Amino acid sequence: MALTLMKGSEAIAEAAIRVGCRYFFGYPITPQTEIPEYMSARMPQIGGTFLQAESEIGAINMVYGAAGTGARVLTSSSSPGVSLKQEGISYIAASEVPCVIMNVMRGGPGLGSIQAGQADYSQSTKGGGHGDYKLVVYAPSSVQESIDLMTIAFDVAEKYRTPVLIAADGMICQMMEPVELPEMIEHKIDYKKMPWAITGEHESDTHKRAIINSLYITVEELDELNERLQANYRKIEENEVRYEAYNLENAEIVVTAFGTVARICKSAIDDLKEEGINIGLLRPITLWPFPYEAVHKAATQPGVKAVLDVELNAGQMLEDVKIAVNGDQKIEFLGRYGSHMPTAEEIYDKLLQMRREF
Amino acid sequence: MKEQCIFAGFGGQGMLLIGKFLAQAGMMAGKHVSWLPSYGPEMRGGTANCSVVISDRPVASPLISMADAVIAMNLPSMLKFQSLVKPGGLLVVNSSLIDDKSNRDDCEVIYIPANKIAEEIGNPKGANVVIFGAYLAKKLNIVTAEQAIEAIREELGEKKARFLEGNIKALHKGIEYVNA
Numbered sequence: 001m002a003l004t005l006m007k008g009s010e011a012i013a014e015a016a017i018r019v020g021c022r023y024f025f026g027y028p029i030t031p032q033t034e035i036p037e038y039m040s041a042r043m044p045q046i047g048g049t050f051l052q053a054e055s056e057i058g059a060i061n062m063v064y065g066a067a068g069t070g071a072r073v074l075t076s077s078s079s080p081g082v083s084l085k086q087e088g089i090s091y092i093a094a095s096e097v098p099c100v101i102m103n104v105m106r107g108g109p110g111l112g113s114i115q116a117g118q119a120d121y122s123q124s125t126k127g128g129g130h131g132d133y134k135l136v137v138y139a140p141s142s143v144q145e146s147i148d149l150m151t152i153a154f155d156v157a158e159k160y161r162t163p164v165l166i167a168a169d170g171m172i173c174q175m176m177e178p179v180e181l182p183e184m185i186e187h188k189i190d191y192k193k194m195p196w197a198i199t200g201e202h203e204s205d206t207h208k209r210a211i212i213n214s215l216y217i218t219v220e221e222l223d224e225l226n227e228r229l230q231a232n233y234r235k236i237e238e239n240e241v242r243y244e245a246y247n248l249e250n251a252e253i254v255v256t257a258f259g260t261v262a263r264i265c266k267s268a269i270d271d272l273k274e275e276g277i278n279i280g281l282l283r284p285i286t287l288w289p290f291p292y293e294a295v296h297k298a299a300t301q302p303g304v305k306a307v308l309d310v311e312l313n314a315g316q317m318l319e320d321v322k323i324a325v326n327g328d329q330k331i332e333f334l335g336r337y338g339s340h341m342p343t344a345e346e347i348y349d350k351l352l353q354m355r356r357e358f
Numbered sequence: 359m360k361e362q363c364i365f366a367g368f369g370g371q372g373m374l375l376i377g378k379f380l381a382q383a384g385m386m387a388g389k390h391v392s393w394l395p396s397y398g399p400e401m402r403g404g405t406a407n408c409s410v411v412i413s414d415r416p417v418a419s420p421l422i423s424m425a426d427a428v429i430a431m432n433l434p435s436m437l438k439f440q441s442l443v444k445p446g447g448l449l450v451v452n453s454s455l456i457d458d459k460s461n462r463d464d465c466e467v468i469y470i471p472a473n474k475i476a477e478e479i480g481n482p483k484g485a486n487v488v489i490f491g492a493y494l495a496k497k498l499n500i501v502t503a504e505q506a507i508e509a510i511r512e513e514l515g516e517k518k519a520r521f522l523e524g525n526i527k528a529l530h531k532g533i534e535y536v537n538a
Contacts, residue, residue: 005382005393031397115398175420176378176393178385260420267418343423 003178008143008168009034011179012076012102013042015147019154020187021072021100022048025062027055027081030114031170032104035076056081060088060101067092067099068212070189070197072154076102078170079120080111083128089163090129094214094225096196098157098164100150101135105169107338116170117338118259121316124167125288132226134233136164136240137287139258143177149285151182156240160232161196167287169312171260171341242285243294247273251280252358253351254298256321257310258284260341265310267344272351279351280304287317295324299331305358306330310347312338359389359414361500362422363493366407366439367431367452369400372486375513376429377408379490383501383509384412392420405434412500429493431472431486436460450493454485468492468536475531484528491532503533 006014013035016024024039036052043050049066053059059075067073077085082103092099105120107113120128124137136156140146146168157164191199198210216222244262247269248254257265262283269279282298284291299307307329309318318333325331334350336342363380367373374395381393395408409422427448430436433456436449443449445464454473470492476485487510494506501509510525 003385005378005385005391170397171394171420174395174397176381177417177420178391263417264419264421270415270418341421343421344419345423 003180005176006143006179007034007174007176008146009104009173010038011143011181012146012150012168012173013038014181015150016074016100017042017046017048018182018184019072019151020185021074021154022046022187023066023071023073024048024050025053025059025066025073025075026077027053027059029078029081031106031116031173032076032078032102034173035102035104056084057088060085060092063099063101064088064092064095064097067097068095068198070191070194072187073099074102075099076104078104078106079108079117082120083123086123086129089135090131090133091214092163093129093133093135093229094131095212096161096229097212098154098161100153100157101163101165103165103167104173105167105338113339114170115339116260116312116341118169118261118312119314119316119338120167121287121311121313124165125290125320133229134162134236134288136160136162136236136289138164138166138242138285139287140166140168140172140285141259141262141283143172143175144179145285146172147179147181156236160236162232162236167259169259237289240286241289241291241294243291244281244283244285245294245298246281246283247278248280248282248298248301250278251301251304252278253306253308253354254280254282254304255308255310255347255351256282256284256295256317258287258317261310261312264342264344265347268347268351271344271348277351277355284317290320290324292320292324295321296326296328299325299329304329306332306354308332308334308351308354310334310342312336312341359412359500361412361427361497362425363410363412363427363429364407364422364425364439364442365410365429366405366435367486368403368434369406371406371431372483373406373429373431374408376486376490377410378513379506379509380410380412380501382513383505384410386508386512387501387505389413390415390417392417394420405432405438407435407439427493427497429489430456431489432456433458448493448496450489452485452489466496468496470532470535472532475535476528479527479531481524481528484524487525487528488532488535491529492536493532494529495533495536503529
């Protein structure tokens with residue numbers, strides 16, 4: 001298929017539609033407003049539904065309801081808006097309803113800035129809402145990867161009956177890159193495979209009435225839910241970890257970074273390679289489940305003398321890198337706060353400085 | 359090969375659009391490309407710019423800290439971005455709107471009266487494509503004029519196909535001005 005030059009936000013929206021998403025509920029916020037804008041024009045063309053809710057809280061609860069029918073449903077927002085969605089996300093997780101949520105991260109805390117940020121790592125991976133739940137969290141680093149992850153996100157959401165979050169950032173949504181879109185599919189709701197989905201009652205219905213609920217009032221019932229959720233999360237940890245390993249062979253230092261920041265790191269790594277200096281990159285694609293084993297293995301392979309974690313926040317993923325490395329390697333951190341994207345030169349200089357200190 | 363280029367002007371001058379032309383042309387030439395607009399808080403009439411990277415290899419960073427070329431359509435853009443041009447790089451300045459000279463003497467600087475030329479050919483809104491032609495005249499090893507025209511055709515689409523001829527003329531005028 002031919003490549004098309006597309007803006008990230010529009011490519012993400014079109015990808016969702018192509019993999020069968022027919023319901024979008026959202027509320028505008030920079031830098032992702034182009035996603036609802038695109039959906040508002042595109043959904044009516046294909047018989048889908050676009051609805052601008054009265055707020056992010058309204059939107060996530062519409063997602064909860066629509067996804068309860070087994071349909072593919074998407075919502076999208078940016079950091080402050082995603083904070084508002086947290087209560088609904090917790091309910092959706094507790095009700096074991098699959099859906100996909102986009103967070104196009106911007107600088108925080110508070111209203112912060114409209115430029116790219118990565119400071120929602122902890123909110124995304126450690127449970128932004130209440131209760132013992134997890135989200136599968138994907139962090140794309142290019143427009144094409146955002147498209148590819150959209151397919152995976154819906155499949156994983158349905159396979160494990162869990163909400164999935166795609167944590168992109170402002171830069172991915174705003175930039176244009178050549179992309180290949182997936183073929184258009186119609187998502188068929190098969191109630192035999194999805195007995196949990198609400199079918200609407202009819203006298204000829206023979207299957208058990210589906211109830212979607214997150215209230216488990218007795219100790220036994222809540223225990224049962226939590227045990228089922230935790231068993232599900234262990235399965236996800238076992239099967240769904242994704243990461244990219246870049247230039248790890250003979251690396252002296254291993255860089256850990258995610259999303260667009262990992263691209264800037266690649267730039268510095270490529271420049272250093274031209275000078276005969278080998279630096280590797282381990283880029284988590286799933287922020288949860290985190291690739292603990294892969295990071296540990298990369299950090300402790302022969303020849304590696306240190307790890308450098310680079311993020312557009314104060315060191316949120318650094319905590320997971322530390323757990324992964326488990327004291328077996330020296331770790332340094334290069335962080336910039338939201339909207340202050342580090343330059344390739346800064347990372348390049350930092351790596352050279354670390355090398356001098358070996 | 360890696361070309362990192364910043365197109366800058368004020369909102370409405372069409373700098374984001376000619377950046378798209380270049381990215382589209384680069385993609386059609388089989389290269390890896392990225393196009394990144396500035397989207398900061400800007401006031402009406404403020405600056406608008408985009409960064410375009412064209413490379414033989416996958417584009418690592420779409421951000422540009424040192425540019426191979428800067429195209430400045432107005433004075434604030436020249437003042438803001440001229441320092442980012444690599445020594446030996448290219449700075450293209452719209453002398454119709456910028457009276458000042460650049461402070462750079464270690465890179466090639468082209469002054470072209472883009473608005474004046476556009477008016478002369480009866481296409482006053484085509485100043486952006488004229489200056490794009492001036493840039494392209496120095497970079498035909500990256501994308502050819504034919505590829506640029508194909509990219510313009512693609513970007514305009516059927517709805518705006520009537521503007522194609524005027525844009526081709528503006529592009530050639532820009533190229534000719536530099537080659538003259």
